Amino acid sequence: MADYITFDNAQALSYIEQLGEFFEPNAQLTCNEFGDGNLNLVFRIADQNGNSIILKQALPYARCVGESWPLTLDRARIEASVLKKHGLVCEQHTAKVLHTNDDLAITVLEDLGHMAILRSELNLAKTYPKLGADVATYLATSSFYYSDFYLKPAEKKALVQEFTNPELCSITEDLFFDDPYRACERNNYAPELEADVLRLQQSPQLLRQVAQLKHLFFSAPQSLLHGDVHTGSIFADQSDTKLIDPEFGFFGPIGFDLGSFIGNLLLNYCAQNGRIKETPKRRQMQSYLLTQIQQCLNDFENIWLALAAQHTRDLSLQAPGYAQHFVEQIIKDALGYAGTELIRRTIGLAHVVDIDGIEDDSARLQVQKQALLLGEQLILHAEECENKESAYQLIVSLIQ
């Protein structure tokens, strides 16, 4: 058992050379670290022929608003294990794990550098036609195969234990569900938003719905989640989509992942109001985002129901109409979680560059007000949506 040390370029290179698995014996390897260094080191090791792999190492702390925040190295194990589990059932859209070392908190991954991180691309108004469908395939497939519909009960209980992730769940519990809804020094917003923030914090109905979403996050191990499906965790190109970075993975409510994704597309939708000045171009981009949301909701439901119809192993859960009812509840939950994502990314600790990158103060404030209102209304009306169509109609009616 090796003791943990933080790698530099030379150590990362030497580690990969010693494994001897990924390159020709006499390859001339180079290594460079290109992560943002907040939570993890990310090295690219490449040979002279353009073959490359990624070595990711978890740091024992998070650098966050200037402070150092100790953070378990066990998240490297969780992240690699979630990728492996999701890869087993949805290889197409899951980054491939090539090697792991829990003691060194290391994961070696396929290099997806030929693709682009979705968030940056959306901010450049680039579009990916398969996005909504691919994410739906990933979310529906991974959540079905690790749910009670498919797993044997004892197998599922063992996986719930294996993927217990208290430290990273605690970050979500605090940042998503607590901080934005009360005076908290971690919150981060302009004074001009104070009235909007107070409106949220003083709405008993909203606080009650957020409590329900938080309780579900605590106590609904429906399936093995990615846990952090924002547009910075997605690689895309014109023909494919890959999910990375599930270090927040745990058994939780399926709607959380779906809602995080939808919430991030909606954050980008709002942001475009402050980014793209020409109306037709802006409308085109926003229409693209809505289409992806609609596609994602449709495909998620269709794939889930098809899998449930064919592969539900649990006798009782085969009851006619139950899977449909279950998916409709997931979609309601997803709308609520999308709302919490919009709110926490606007006034909480961690923002998105989609909005913060808007240079004009007044335009940025308008976008933030829209995101807050949209988040609030999604949370308040989520439970009224009977199905995916009414869920999509709610989004459209609130945003346009």
Add this chain to the structure above:
Amino acid sequence: MADYITFDNAQALSYIEQLGEFFEPNAQLTCNEFGDGNLNLVFRIADQNGNSIILKQALPYARCVGESWPLTLDRARIEASVLKKHGLVCEQHTAKVLHTNDDLAITVLEDLGHMAILRSELNLAKTYPKLGADVATYLATSSFYYSDFYLKPAEKKALVQEFTNPELCSITEDLFFDDPYRACERNNYAPELEADVLRLQQSPQLLRQVAQLKHLFFSAPQSLLHGDVHTGSIFADQSDTKLIDPEFGFFGPIGFDLGSFIGNLLLNYCAQNGRIKETPKRRQMQSYLLTQIQQCLNDFENIWLALAAQHTRDLSLQAPGYAQHFVEQIIKDALGYAGTELIRRTIGLAHVVDIDGIEDDSARLQVQKQALLLGEQLILHAEECENKESAYQLIVSLIQ
């Protein structure tokens, strides 16, 4: 570490003598085994002055309908640990654990022999005025203090792992939610009930509601349950009530325990129609049972809300009105679970002597038909109950 052996009287006595904790050094001890020997051995060790304790040892199998069914000894650890955890927050109504030995699957308990097992007493039409209130206190207190409202999230996640109980949960998953709703050789009912059984098995609405209750049982670790609150797990006398035997304990939906208790009182209510011939005496007993159910629902809600108002540690779950909403959902769940208990105890593998002990075949069949219909209607209408009053009114309207 001792290897597991099955004790006889002499070994149980000698084990207690060697511990040297419970009796005077020169006490003259006697020991006799009086369990039914199906799942556990139960020894009473007493001295010449009437002091006594119980030594309970789990057997590595269940003798059930003539077969031997291997069963984990880990259930002794679970049972003793649940008693200790519940005893910490509700000492008054939890059997006291004096000693445990996981290797030998042994628990030493206070002797509650001065009290009586509730099921036998109800079958003799004996009444215990504090029953509903005491069980409500036990269920509300134990379920509040091990819920997300009170426990710190990391502490709760660790306890969920510690109380993972796949083998015993699997028995409930099968016997409560699967077997009764399909042709299954473990089912056990008279041919005269075939039409009633088919009605249940062919009702899509019922099967869907049962699927939902089963999914909640799988994936709603709301609190640390007893897991088997039937009237054979309750000791009572005129001044007190004690819960025993939580070997099915795990983190599950709070309504399951409350519903199991209500379901067992309703089974006894139905049974009295075949037991007590004199109408006034029968009505008196049945009115007693309904009063206890009403008291239990009222006190459960009041105690839970009072604890939540004073002791909710989670910031988000303190939202105004959320605890009320949460308890109302528990009560809905409880009605559903009560329904599944009525059905599975009537046509499934494990019956209750309340009904099976009715000698007259025709009277027993009438009772069984009533129990099935009541169970079915409770499951179908549970979700319509807005609060504890309407839950009680539903029960009354269905039973009288």
